[in-house]
Amino acid sequence: MSEDCIELRxxxxxxxxxxIGKNIISKLNNVEHDFLxxxxxxxxxxxxxxxxxxxxxxxNPSSYKIRSFLEIHKEEICSKLSGxxxxxLVTSLAEKSGIAIAPIVSHIAxxxxxxxVISLVTMPFGHEKDRLFQASISLKRRSLNSDIxxxxxxxxxVEINPNLTVKDCSEISDEIVLNTIKLIPEIALNLGTxxxxxxxxxxxxxxxxxxxxxxxYSSLGTSSITKSILYVNGARNEPIGKLNEMLSNFQNxxxxxxxxxxxxxxxxxRNNMHLIASIKGRTKxxxxxxxxxxxxxxxxxxxxxxxxxxxDLPLPLID
Numbered sequence: 001m002s003e004d005c006i007e008l009r010x011x012x013x014x015x016x017x018x019x020i021g022k023n024i025i026s027k028l029n030n031v032e033h034d035f036l037x038x039x040x041x042x043x044x045x046x047x048x049x050x051x052x053x054x055x056x057x058x059x060n061p062s063s064y065k066i067r068s069f070l071e072i073h074k075e076e077i078c079s080k081l082s083g084x085x086x087x088x089l090v091t092s093l094a095e096k097s098g099i100a101i102a103p104i105v106s107h108i109a110x111x112x113x114x115x116x117v118i119s120l121v122t123m124p125f126g127h128e129k130d131r132l133f134q135a136s137i138s139l140k141r142r143s144l145n146s147d148i149x150x151x152x153x154x155x156x157x158v159e160i161n162p163n164l165t166v167k168d169c170s171e172i173s174d175e176i177v178l179n180t181i182k183l184i185p186e187i188a189l190n191l192g193t194x195x196x197x198x199x200x201x202x203x204x205x206x207x208x209x210x211x212x213x214x215x216x217y218s219s220l221g222t223s224s225i226t227k228s229i230l231y232v233n234g235a236r237n238e239p240i241g242k243l244n245e246m247l248s249n250f251q252n253x254x255x256x257x258x259x260x261x262x263x264x265x266x267x268x269x270r271n272n273m274h275l276i277a278s279i280k281g282r283t284k285x286x287x288x289x290x291x292x293x294x295x296x297x298x299x300x301x302x303x304x305x306x307x308x309x310x311x312d313l314p315l316p317l318i319d
Contacts, residue, residue: 005188006147007118009085014181015105017091018098019044020122023174024181031182033088036080038105039097040066051076053101063134066100067307077108086116088184089146090177093135094124094154103141103305110145116178118189119146120180120196122173123285125166126155136288141305149193150178150276151285155217156197172198176274182202183231190227190278195219198274205232205243205273209250212275223281284299 016025016032022044025035037050040061045052053070055061061069081087087109091098102121109115119142124131143149154169176198197215199208209230216225230250232243286292 004191006116006160006191008118008185008189011084012086012088013081013084014088014090017089017101017105018095020092020095020098020174020177021090022046024177027174027178028181034084038077038101039308040069040100041097044097051080053097061096063096063100064307067104068303070101070104070308071307071309073180074104074108077105078113081109081113081115085117088181089117089119090181091120092122092124092173093138094122094128094131096131099131099134099138103138103145106142106145107305110147115148118141118148118150118184120150120152120177121154122154122177124154125158125169132288136285136292137305139285140289140292143144146191147191149213150177150180150196151219151283151304152196153215153219153285156218159218160211160214171216179231179274180276186231187276193279193283195277195279195283196274197277199271205246208232208273209246212273213250216277219284220279221284221286223273223279223283226278226280228275228277230273230275 010032012033013036014025014028014031014037014292015038016022017038018041019039021037021039025037025046028035028132035049038053039050040043040053042057051073053066053073055066055069058065087103087106087108089106091102093099093102098121102119106117106119110117121139121142123139124208126132139149139151152173154173157164157169157172176196179198180196195216197212197219199211212230230247282292
């Protein structure tokens with residue numbers, strides 16, 4: 001095992017936060033993980049093994065307000081996580097519940113309980129201006145408290161095909177996250193940030209690879225690729241020579257000194273593929289927060305994300 005990889009330790013707990021958490025967990029079959037759902041919306045929760053963050057009379061609470069109500073459940077979260085070695089955290093940073101809850105849960109798992117933390121997160125669209133800043137901050141917090149962080153960029157699909165609907169992108173993201181979770185026990189897990197992209201429809205392998213590379217470079221920013229793994233489903237009947245040629249073309253298309261490219265063919269009735277690329281440096285998500293241009297060593301920050309608690313200060317009337 002290389003120094004930049006980590007082994008999965010059992011038992012593992014998969015935590016789904018918000019709507020995407022419920023969607024993913026409901027589709028997982030034959031996976032040897034326990035599940036926990038967390039959300040401030042009861043519709044996102046099942047009757048078994050879930051935690052409802054009750055925001056009481058607040059109809060449309062901000063992420064700061066949701067986070068303040070989550071503080072009440074810290075000891076309960078610690079108790080639910082303490083019996084596990086690995087925490088797999090799934091959420092969308094296009095949802096306020098994900099923005100608010102994920103950084104706290106990852107902080108508890110890593111900084112307090114010292115668990116192995118694997119995060120899978122989907123990022124908002126570029127037009128969701130009201131959420132980009134908060135999503136960037138939440139992603140940074142999660143990255144600091146995660147051994148491995150898989151990031152799926154919804155905006156990358158739209159850049160290739162502007163005709164996609166929100167529902168289309170959501171289905172693509174869910175499928176990519178689902179496949180990544182299933183692959184976790186079988187692949188070398190690289191520490192740090194990994195960009196994950198996937199094909200948008202069933203098509204030939206050559207066209208699919210072009211789409212994957214386009215998506216990857218649209219999300220890179222100033223990052224460099226260190227390792228990448230290309231997964232191809234449903235290609236068992238493809239000629240080996242053709243697969244080798246495509247792997248060579250794929251490797252030649254990667255910029256920089258990236259020589260560590262793996263190619264995995266799996267059994268499937270569907271003809272699709274996705275790409276996991278380990279990166280170092282800044283992504284385009286850093287630009288969502290204008291303060292990220294300031295070097296980290298020049299910034300005074302705190303470990304716990306800010307929240308908005310209810311503070312009752314009965315001040316006497318002074319004449």
